Amino acid sequence: ESKALLRENGIVHLDWNCLSKDAEGAHSTESLIQNIKDTADGKYSVVVLMHDSSDKILTYESLKEVINYFRENGYEFKNIYDII
Numbered sequence: 001e002s003k004a005l006l007r008e009n010g011i012v013h014l015d016w017n018c019l020s021k022d023a024e025g026a027h028s029t030e031s032l033i034q035n036i037k038d039t040a041d042g043k044y045s046v047v048v049l050m051h052d053s054s055d056k057i058l059t060y061e062s063l064k065e066v067i068n069y070f071r072e073n074g075y076e077f078k079n080i081y082d083i084i
Contacts, residue, residue: 012084014047014080014083014084015047016047016048016049017039017043017045017046017047018036018039018040018043018046018047018048018049019035019036019039019048019049020032020035020036020048020049020050020059020062020066021035022050022051022056022058022059023049023051023056026058028058029058029061029062029065032058032059032062033062033065033066033069036048036066036069037069040070045083046070046075048066050063050066
């Protein structure tokens with residue numbers, strides 16, 4: 001397994017495990033937020049894939065609600081260096 005090989009060689013690997021589907025053309029902030037809720041469901045630790053390009057206005061518009069959702073559900077926000 002590739003993850004085991006990385007660990008054996010002292011290489012840290014962190015990847016997203018939750019999708020907003022903003023790159024796939026989410027059509028509303030509601031659908032973007034629902035995609036996040038659906039793909040975060042049941043996970044202890046979540047890394048959300050969201051893009052920050054200028055054409056991702058729905059991502060920007062949904063960010064506050066996404067943050068509130070995770071906080072209300074007991075998640076903590078951490079710096080990547082605190083995680084690895």
